[in-house]
Amino acid sequence: MNLERYKLIVSQEQGQYEFLSEGPKGVIRKVIHYLPIGNSIYNLGFGDWDEVNQKINDKSRSNNGDREKILVTVADSVMHFMQLHPRAIVFSRGETPSKTRLYQMVIAREWKTISKLYKIKGFYLGKWEDFIPAKNYDAFTLEILQ
Amino acid sequence: MSVARKKKGEIKVTIVKDMRDYSEDPFFKKKAESAKEFLKKHPLPESSKKK
Numbered sequence: 001m002n003l004e005r006y007k008l009i010v011s012q013e014q015g016q017y018e019f020l021s022e023g024p025k026g027v028i029r030k031v032i033h034y035l036p037i038g039n040s041i042y043n044l045g046f047g048d049w050d051e052v053n054q055k056i057n058d059k060s061r062s063n064n065g066d067r068e069k070i071l072v073t074v075a076d077s078v079m080h081f082m083q084l085h086p087r088a089i090v091f092s093r094g095e096t097p098s099k100t101r102l103y104q105m106v107i108a109r110e111w112k113t114i115s116k117l118y119k120i121k122g123f124y125l126g127k128w129e130d131f132i133p134a135k136n137y138d139a140f141t142l143e144i145l146q
Numbered sequence: 147m148s149v150a151r152k153k154k155g156e157i158k159v160t161i162v163k164d165m166r167d168y169s170e171d172p173f174f175k176k177k178a179e180s181a182k183e184f185l186k187k188h189p190l191p192e193s194s195k196k197k
Contacts, residue, residue, distance in 0.1 A: 007158075007160065008159045008160070009159065009162050009165070010160070010161055010165075011163070011165035014168075016167075016168055017159075018165065031168055033168050033171075033174045035169060035174055035177075035178040037182045037185070038182065038185060041190075043177055043181040043182075045173065045174040045178065047173050047174075055171055055173065056168065056171045056172075056173035056174060057173075076157045077157075079157050080156075080157040080159055089194060091185065093181060095177075121191070121194060123188060126188070127188075128190060128191050139188075141190060141194060143194065
């Protein structure tokens with residue numbers, strides 16, 4: 001599938017990715033960070049760079065009219081990161097339940113492709129289970145299918 | 147700066163050496179701490195634990 005995406009730049013040593021979102025609200029620098037949090041486990045962090053305050057803006061909803069393109073680009077970063085760290089487990093939990101649902105929608109939409117490459121687990125009603133596209137999970141993990 | 151070559155199934159990215167270090171950003175640190183707490187409370191199943 002040939003989906004629109006942004007160009008990613010990466011600092012491989014730091015597990016950091018950047019891209020520029022372009023739309024009616026202007027150019028917004030987006031940052032993706034894979035921070036190690038345990039034995040081969042990395043937390044996927046994602047936010048907008050706030051140039052004025054020199055920090056990531058965690059509450060931002062940029063509404064730049066490019067949500068799909070952003071999600072495809074974030075998914076690209078996950079795939080690239082997994083190519084560099086094939087033993088990694090990526091943990092993801094959105095800032096809000098709606099953001100977590102959004103991530104889930106992307107996984108569900110691309111499930112045919114994703115499920116051939118990765119093992120995804122979702123946290124549902126107090127326990128981890130294999131991802132089922134129609135469920136609303138609180139958190140996810142992703143790892144390469146062995 | 148270098149551009150990674152795209153092979154089949156690979157993601158095209160531009161590799162840089164001088165990116166700002168975001169690892170100390172309060173947002174990412176808070177997110178990572180929150181994730182650690184979550185996984186401490188709800189550990190991953192044995193099948194996901196790396197040897």
